[in-house]
Structure formats: structure tokens, C-alpha cells
Amino acid sequence: MHVLLATAGSRGDVSPYTGLGVRLIAEGHKVTIATHAPFEEMVRACGLDFRALPGDPREALKSEDGQKWSQAKSSAIGMFRQMKVLKKEMVRAAGALADVAEEEGPDVLLAAPMVSTIAYSVAKGLRVPSAGVFLSPSYPTREFAPILSKGGSFGPLGNVLAANAMVRMVGSAYAPASAVVRERYGLPKLSVGQALREQNTEKWPVFNGYSRHVIPRPADWREGMEVCGYWWPHVAPGWQPPxxxxxxxxxxxxxxxxxxxxxxxxxxxxxxxxxxxxxxxxxxxxxxxxxxxxxxxxxxxxxxxxxxxxxxxxxxxxxxxxxxxxxxxxxxxxxxxxxxxxxxxxxxxxxxxxxxxxxxxxxxxxxxxxxxxxxxxxxxxxxxxxxxxxxxxxxxxxxxxxxxxxxxxxxxxxxx
Missing domain, CATH: 3.40.50.2000 (Glycogen Phosphorylase B;)
Structure with missing residues (x-):
């Protein structure tokens, strides 16, 4: 199968997928990673195909908005500033990902959290299966606070309420990008909340690439959400330490x-x-x-x-x-x-x-x-x-x- 794996963010949001991609190649699949241009050399050195998505995360973090995000004194303020940074990039990324998917013609689309909402709609438009490949637990649960808070727990009800509030906040950044993709393919308009409910109804597969010994699978997660174990970055053949x-x-x-x-x-x-x-x-x-x-x-x-x-x-x-x-x-x-x-x-x-x-x-x-x-x-x-x-x-x-x-x-x- 031809697997298109889309991700965005910093180096740590890309490198684990090189290991997953190399493993899928060993199983007989063709793997293309779509992400930011600065990571092309790292991806190709692992024997994976590469397609560029717009944006340079290093420059984004150096920007005035990025510096305000990194210097925020609270998680809520940080979240607001993060969404301001992301909102500017996501509409461009949505069109680019759709272009790449149409040109590559994959059999399946795998998506990291940063682009999962967009990729889900692209896959719907192209009528190919898709799944999430996440590096952190991103779905609401009663068992712990959402990952974009400071961790710990607000109690079962508080954890769910906080997670849903963050879903709405994140959704505000992704809504315009998702709308662009859905209009492109003639799909019904959906809010981010409606899209998540649709995914839950379909039992959309989500593979979480971390260990159950570090964060056990929450008992209240739906069917189709797995905690797999880590995906380790691939080291290019022939690498030697300085x-x-x-x-x-x-x-x-x-x-x-x-x-x-x-x-x-x-x-x-x-x-x-x-x-x-x-x-x-x-x-x-x-x-x-x-x-x-x-x-x-x-x-x-x-x-x-x-x-x-x-x-x-x-x-x-x-x-x-x-x-x-x-x-x-x-x-x-x-x-x-x-x-x-x-x-x-x-x-x-x-x-x-x-x-x-x-x-x-x-x-x-x-x-x-x-x-x-x-x-x-x-x-x-x-x-x-x-x-x-x-x-x-x-x-x-x-x-x-x-x-x-x-x-x-x-x-x-x-x-x-």
C-alpha cells in the first residue's frame, strides 16, 4: 500500500514517524511523509519519500507571536497565543496537504495531531481510509487533565470539562482550514466538535505512540483508540558520532x-x-x-x-x-x-x-x-x-x- 503520513510542528513532531515509516517499508509498503521543508533531509536520509508542507516551525517560534507563546505565564494564556500562531498557518497547510494527497494518490492517509482534523477531511474527500497517529494522549478522559494543561488531575468531571474547553479552543484555530478542505470536496460543513462526534461514531482509528507503562489506556476511551508503545526515530545508516x-x-x-x-x-x-x-x-x-x-x-x-x-x-x-x-x-x-x-x-x-x-x-x-x-x-x-x-x-x-x-x-x- 502507499501510505501518506502527514505531520507538522517541531523536530520532535516529525522524527518518531521516521521510525514508523521505516518499519512500514520493511513490511512492503511505500511511505511518503508530508511535513515542513526543513525536515526533508532527515526524512530522505531514512529512505522515505518526502513532500513539503508550508511553514517553518523554527521561524514561527522566533516570531513575536511565537516568543509570546513560549513566555506565557499560564497554560490558558499560552493556549490562546498558540492558537494565534497556528491559525495563520493552518489554512495554507490545508490546501497544500490536499494538493499533495491528490498528486500522491495514497491508499491510506495517516495523520499526526496537528493536522489530523484537516487530514480526516482530505481522506473523506478522496474516499480513502485514514487514521490518527498521535504521540500524546489527545482525547478527553476522566482519568487525567488534558495534555495542554499542566497535567495532574482536576477530578473526573473537571478533567472532562477542561478537555472539552480545550477542544473548543483548538477547534477555533482549525475551523477555517477544515472548512476550506470540506468546501473543496463538496463535503457537508462540520464544526470541529461535529467532526469529532463523527469520528467517534465511525470508531475512527487512533494509534497512540507511547507506552502503557507510562500512561495506561484510559478506561473511558472508545473502541478504536489504542496505546501502542513508542515509535523510535530512525538513525540513518552509516551515522558515526563526532x-x-x-x-x-x-x-x-x-x-x-x-x-x-x-x-x-x-x-x-x-x-x-x-x-x-x-x-x-x-x-x-x-x-x-x-x-x-x-x-x-x-x-x-x-x-x-x-x-x-x-x-x-x-x-x-x-x-x-x-x-x-x-x-x-x-x-x-x-x-x-x-x-x-x-x-x-x-x-x-x-x-x-x-x-x-x-x-x-x-x-x-x-x-x-x-x-x-x-x-x-x-x-x-x-x-x-x-x-x-x-x-x-x-x-x-x-x-x-x-x-x-x-x-x-x-x-x-x-x-x-
Missing amino acids: AELVEFLEAGPPPVFVGFGSMVPGDGEHLGRLAATALRQAGVRGVVQAGWADMSSLQDENLITIGDVPHEWLFPRMAAVVHHAGAGTSAAALRAGVPAIPVPVLADQPFWSGTLARLGVATPPVPMSTITADRLGAAVHAAVTDPRFRERATALSALINAEDGAAPVVEFLKRL
Whole structure:
């Protein structure tokens, strides 16, 4: 079958699908990933076909609206600002995705959350089956608060009410884009709420690419929604670690990783100095990943600054990892079995931060909005000196690595 997989967002919203795509190719399918142009090289290096969707998430986060989003003091304000950023992009993305789907002629359309509402309507218009492939639990449940809140629970009723409120807020950003697609194919007009009810009635398949040992499947989810296990980013064949990084790792005890992935929190030079001070206070060596924050190179024999290095290779060699708690980086730390120090910035990161802390594999979060070298240094020291963090992380890693997250998607395609 020809599978068109559509996704949008940061690198962490794209890289897990390279692993899923490679697995589907191994099962005999043709796989095309449609996403932003900056990720073309990463996708093609994995042997996957690529089609471009408009937008550059890095530039969006650097924009005035993107900076306001990342600096929001509450989840509600952050959500409002996020929708303002997304609304500008979604109408263009909707037309582009429809164009790509018509040109590619797929047998099935798989969609990540950011584009799932649009992709669902495109698939209806082209009369091909579709399914959601999500990296976080995105449907309402009584069991925990919605992922775009700060996690935890508001109680069964409060969780559902909060989730439905967020669905309405998100729907306001996607409604114009969805309307464009439905008009293009002569489909009946539907609000986002009506589309979700239609999906529920049809038992539209949704595959959630995370482990049940991290977030169990809610008992009140409908049939057709599966928790599969993680989809791991594919490492391009022939990749080799930088020689200077290997030399640094071999020159002393395991260091602590510090990186904030696709986040652009502002002054990279300041953030780099803060990280260096925190690691020095904790008495550990450090591997600092520049990332989209552009954390500057640091002149310290106990630190090394790196670019992109596959987390599956790097994290098992670390004493602990300081990260922004995006879904993908959180998964990589869990896979490696190393303690984490979450530094959430926005979106679902507070949710994953709280989840890691409750599992006992991470320290309490150190939010980017209130971070100091002293707070970060104390958290790093706790993570590397309290053996319980490592013990729990190792045990959970064994459970996660025993799962085959791609298998349910493979079976779905076989049934089609």
C-alpha cells in the first residue's frame, strides 16, 4: 500500500514517524511523509519519500507571536497565543496537504495531531481510509487533565470539562482550514466538535505512540483508540558520532546532557552560561546541545557543545539528562533508562514533566520561566546522587523496550 503520513510542528513532531515509516517499508509498503521543508533531509536520509508542507516551525517560534507563546505565564494564556500562531498557518497547510494527497494518490492517509482534523477531511474527500497517529494522549478522559494543561488531575468531571474547553479552543484555530478542505470536496460543513462526534461514531482509528507503562489506556476511551508503545526515530545508516564527542566521553565519568530541542527560549548565550554554572555547582561534566536555542559554545574542559546527535546513541552514555520534556525527548530518556531533570517551556511539556516526576524517573520540574542556575544545579545533583532515580528509570526502560509500538499500525494496514 502507499501510505501518506502527514505531520507538522517541531523536530520532535516529525522524527518518531521516521521510525514508523521505516518499519512500514520493511513490511512492503511505500511511505511518503508530508511535513515542513526543513525536515526533508532527515526524512530522505531514512529512505522515505518526502513532500513539503508550508511553514517553518523554527521561524514561527522566533516570531513575536511565537516568543509570546513560549513566555506565557499560564497554560490558558499560552493556549490562546498558540492558537494565534497556528491559525495563520493552518489554512495554507490545508490546501497544500490536499494538493499533495491528490498528486500522491495514497491508499491510506495517516495523520499526526496537528493536522489530523484537516487530514480526516482530505481522506473523506478522496474516499480513502485514514487514521490518527498521535504521540500524546489527545482525547478527553476522566482519568487525567488534558495534555495542554499542566497535567495532574482536576477530578473526573473537571478533567472532562477542561478537555472539552480545550477542544473548543483548538477547534477555533482549525475551523477555517477544515472548512476550506470540506468546501473543496463538496463535503457537508462540520464544526470541529461535529467532526469529532463523527469520528467517534465511525470508531475512527487512533494509534497512540507511547507506552502503557507510562500512561495506561484510559478506561473511558472508545473502541478504536489504542496505546501502542513508542515509535523510535530512525538513525540513518552509516551515522558515526563526532570524534571529539567520543574523545570527551572516554576522558572521564558519564556526563549530564543539557538540551532544549526545538525550543527557542531567547538568549542562547545566557542559557548556556546558566547551564554551565548549574553543572559546575552539581560537580558533573556536561554535554550541551546547542539546539534551536543556539546555546553558545562554552570554554570549559568539563563541557562540550554539540549539534544534532541521535538520542538513542547519546542518552545511554549519560548520568542524567536535562531536557524540555517534549514527548520525543521524554521518550528517548525513558528508553535509555537514565534519570531526567525536566525544564518545560510550553504546550504538552508540563504534562510530560509531571508524568516523569510521578513515575519517579525524574526530579520535580524546573520550569524555564523560573529557572536559575541554583535550582537547576540542585536538581542535577539530586538526579545523579539519589540511586532511586536510576533504579526506577532502568526498570521502566526494560518494560518500554520490550514493546513493539509499530505492530498495531502494521496490523491495521493488513486489515485494510
